[in-house]
Amino acid sequence: MVWEAHLSMMKKTAMNTHVNLRHMLAELVGMALFVFVGTGAAVFFSDPKSTDFTNAAAMISNTRLEPLFNVITTNSSFGVVTALAFGIGIMVAAFSIGHVSGCHLNPAVTISLLLSGNCGIGQAIANIVAQCGGACIGSLLLWGTSDLRSHGLGANSVGDAYSVGNAVLGEIVCTFLLCYVVHMTAVDKNSPPSTNGLAPIAIGFAVFLGHAVLIPLDGCSINPARSFGPALVANRWKDFWVFVVGPIAGAILSVPMFFLISQPWEAKRDAKGRVVEDPQDGTMKIESAI
Known part of the structure; x- marks a missing residue:
C-alpha cells in the first residue's frame, strides 16, 4: 500500500541519528x-514615546484626535511593528540559511518535521x-x-484579560498554521x-499572522x-509551560493534516490489483525540500 511505503520511509528518516x-x-x-530582532522590536516599541511624540500628544490633548493618536502610536505601532519584525525576521533567515539547515529556528517546526519523516532524531x-x-x-544581546x-x-x-486556556488554544492554532504552511x-x-x-515568504507571513492574532493575548510564542x-535571561517563568505545550501540540x-491533504488517499493499481507508481505522478514522493 502507498501509505505503508510512506510510513516506512518516514520511520527510516526519523530514526537517523546523524548530526550535522x-x-x-x-x-x-x-x-x-x-x-534579538523580534523581541527587540517588542521591547523598544513598548517603551514610552520620544519627545517628538510627547510634544505631538500635548498639542492634540483634550481634542477629539487624542483617542485616535493613542491607538496609532501605542496599540497599532507596537502590535504591527512587532508582528512584522518576527515575520520578516523568519523570512530573511529562511532565505539566508534555508539551504543549509532548513531554517527550522523553532523546536515546534523541528518536531513536526521529525514526525513527518523530514528530519532525523539526531539532527x-x-x-x-x-x-x-x-x-x-x-x-x-538584547x-x-x-x-x-x-x-x-x-x-x-498571558494577558490579564485572558485565561491560560485561551492562550493554550491560541498557541495550538497559530503553531498549527505555521507548521502546516x-x-x-x-x-x-x-x-x-x-x-x-x-x-x-509564505512562512514569514504565517509567523506575522500568528503574532497579529496572539500579541494581545500572550505576546505570541508559537x-x-x-x-x-x-x-x-529575564527570569520570567510564569505560565511558561503554556508556550511549550501549546506550540508542540x-x-x-499539523502532521496528519499535511498527509491527509497532500498525499493520495488510495493507491493506484493495475488490472490485477497490484499497486503501481506512475513515473509522471509526483504524488508518490514525499521528500524534504529543506
Whole structure:
C-alpha cells in the first residue's frame, strides 16, 4: 500500500541519528539574530514615546484626535511593528540559511518535521539544543543593548484579560498554521516550483499572522525556544509551560493534516490489483525540500 511505503520511509528518516554540526551552527546563529530582532522590536516599541511624540500628544490633548493618536502610536505601532519584525525576521533567515539547515529556528517546526519523516532524531535534538542556545544569546544581546531590562526582554506572558486556556488554544492554532504552511510549501514535492521557491515568504507571513492574532493575548510564542531565551535571561517563568505545550501540540496536529491533504488517499493499481507508481505522478514522493 502507498501509505505503508510512506510510513516506512518516514520511520527510516526519523530514526537517523546523524548530526550535522554545520546545520546546528546555522540554527544557533539564526535563532540568536531572530530573537534579538523580534523581541527587540517588542521591547523598544513598548517603551514610552520620544519627545517628538510627547510634544505631538500635548498639542492634540483634550481634542477629539487624542483617542485616535493613542491607538496609532501605542496599540497599532507596537502590535504591527512587532508582528512584522518576527515575520520578516523568519523570512530573511529562511532565505539566508534555508539551504543549509532548513531554517527550522523553532523546536515546534523541528518536531513536526521529525514526525513527518523530514528530519532525523539526531539532527532534531541537535537543532533544538542549538535553537534554545541561540535564543539565550539573542536575549543576552538584547539585555546588553537595552536598559529596559525590567520589562522582561520580550518574555511571553498571558494577558490579564485572558485565561491560560485561551492562550493554550491560541498557541495550538497559530503553531498549527505555521507548521502546516512549512510542510505544504517547503516540504511537499507536489507543490509547484514557484510555490516551493517562495516558501520563505509564505512562512514569514504565517509567523506575522500568528503574532497579529496572539500579541494581545500572550505576546505570541508559537516557538518554545523563542520563549525560553527571554524567560531564562529575564527570569520570567510564569505560565511558561503554556508556550511549550501549546506550540508542540499544534506542531503534532499539523502532521496528519499535511498527509491527509497532500498525499493520495488510495493507491493506484493495475488490472490485477497490484499497486503501481506512475513515473509522471509526483504524488508518490514525499521528500524534504529543506
